[in-house]
Amino acid sequence: MSEITTLPADQFGYGFIPPEYLAGNPHEYAFRDMQSNAASRKWRHLSSEEIETLARNGNTCTDWMQFLVEDPFDPGLIRNSLFAGLVRFGPLEAKYLQYHDFVVPVGVTNSRIIACDIGKDCAIHDCANLAHYIIGEKVIMSRIDEMATTNHAKFGEGIIKDGESEDVRIWIDPLNEAGGRSVLPFADMICADAYLWTIYRDDAKLMDRFKEITQNQADSRRGWYGVVGDGSVVKSCQVVKDVNFGPSSYVKGANKLKNLTIKSSPQEPTQIGEGCELVNGIIGYGCRVFYGVKAVRFVLGNNSSLKYGARLIHSILGDNSTISCCEVLNNLVFPAHEQHHNNSFLIATLVMGQSNMAAGATVGSNHNSRGNDGEIIAGRGFWPGLSSTLKHNCRFASYTLLTKGSYPAEMNIPLPFSMVYEDRKSDTLNIMPAYYWMYNMYALERNSWKYSTRDKRKTIVQRIEADHLAPDTAKELMDGILILERLTGRAWYRAQNDASSKPLPSDAELAAKGRELLEGQPEVVDALFISAEEMEQGKRPVRIVKAVRAWRAYRQMLLFYGIRTVASYLSKYAIHFDYFAAQVPAKVSLEWVNLGGQLAPEAKVDGLRDAVRSGIIDSWKDVHAQYDQWWAVYPRDKAENAWEILRRLTGKxxxxKAEWNGLLDQGLEIRKYVEEQVYITKKKDYANPFRGITYRNDAERDAVLGKVEDNSFIKTARKESVDFAAMVEKVRA
Known part of the structure; x- marks a missing residue:
């Protein structure tokens, strides 16, 4: 049976809110009046002359008494249009609006307007069905097939309205496509919120409270109108339903926009382009969504882009990110993520930011069980190489680089800054810890720099740590040292025991022996096959390569992190060394959480969870205020963390004071090494003869690429060394 029903002519444009949901409201326009600030407006009825002019220009209205205007009002600017329900116009004068090269006259032509409030000097042309919207000032709307708001509109949030059943609530399923980590989107959601909701699933009370505060912070009553903010442009679109447009939004050629909040401002305008189909989502400030993008059940962070047919489904993408062409399903991706090229995709993962997906990389969707795909968790700086493929489940420490390969089994790589690669000849999985520090310092240092400089957000809901040496990676480095020591000790004992079945010593004894060998007998370690079979669920050997150099690099990285962080804190806040050393607690926990790109001590995160469970924190606004408080004291927390690292490294x-001054001297030497390695690793691009085969001579190469000495980041690295040296002298005890 057809769902088309007949509506009496006198009801057209009225009854937006069903009578059963009007209880407590004086009339169906109560919310609309609040949104339009009706108390301050000076609407009036039309004069008989104005009605005659409107009718003569081909306009019709179901009831001219429901057509209200503000002065000045030029009725000659409205032509060939139909009006129904209560329609209210702001001032309307003869002028033109121009957006780039698109110029249109102020007024309304060839449109059907149903129960809308239209702001000052708007241009609305060829809009076939515009219903239940509040339109700001100087808005351009042109060639829209259908644009309407329903009485139960949620604008992308995971709430339900009065009288609705639970099954209409919109959930997003990040990290696990089976839905075991579902979250409810809301207008101000950021990755940190989604992380808390996604990861702590065993905390049932917390899960209930998150759902409760999400529902409670929204108004469940029916009848809110859609809004088009001041200075917005919406043109050449097909279907727009239940969408809120922030000020200065620019939308052109979209196929379908449904149940969305589009955040935008004059300082950070959001743009949506041709062929896009976006349903059930939140779009942040300053975003760009162009050219055939398909997004369903999603949150897009501020200053992020989706382009060229990208698919973002059941996913939350952090600020300052770009996805172009690719398919992204069931993911929580922290800020500063880059993913390009048409044949790469990301499925059922938690990627903790500052990451990059190379062409052809297939992270997920390789079934190795009879159920749904599993999960992949990758720390900051994750980089799967060209055409690399992974199977669920996997876990990777921060700054793991996967070289090109089809990895056939699950992996757990706890060693940060590693390069993981396959040796096809010997059928071995090789892991080189500290690869970046040893062989690609340019990329490592430049990444920290670029993630800071590319952060163009003006609306910053959460601060992000961009440095590769920070409390989260410091803990991984400390753990990595112990892992290398234990694996080295185990390899030595296995070599001594040969094929005997003699049991191995305890882990503590293995680590002690490994430390002894790594410190004093590097040639013995180099001769060992250091196995790490627990890092891959497969039968082939897994080998740690360059263990001695990696162990020393880890200690060097930690030393530099500790010295630089403490020195920076003392210098920036003019704190005396003695005072700081006396104030740091006797023991500082190294357990931190990467909370959507912001780092926080685990104890503080646990405290936040307690406060939410108990009701002390009762809104997402209060949660975000807690993030701000953590950031305010982050320099102190980070300095104490770094001091604890130095205490553990020195064993003191x-x-x-003398020891601190000695550490500063070591810091200067490490900074010199960093600067040199930045130059050396970049110069490899010039020394490689194959990099020059497309140039007639070196002069042509330098004209195209520039000289290595003139590289902007190499200059930046040199300046940082000078600044570091000046800071060291300032904080000597």
Missing amino acids: ASIS
């Missing part, structure tokens, strides 16, 4: 419960 306290560090004297």
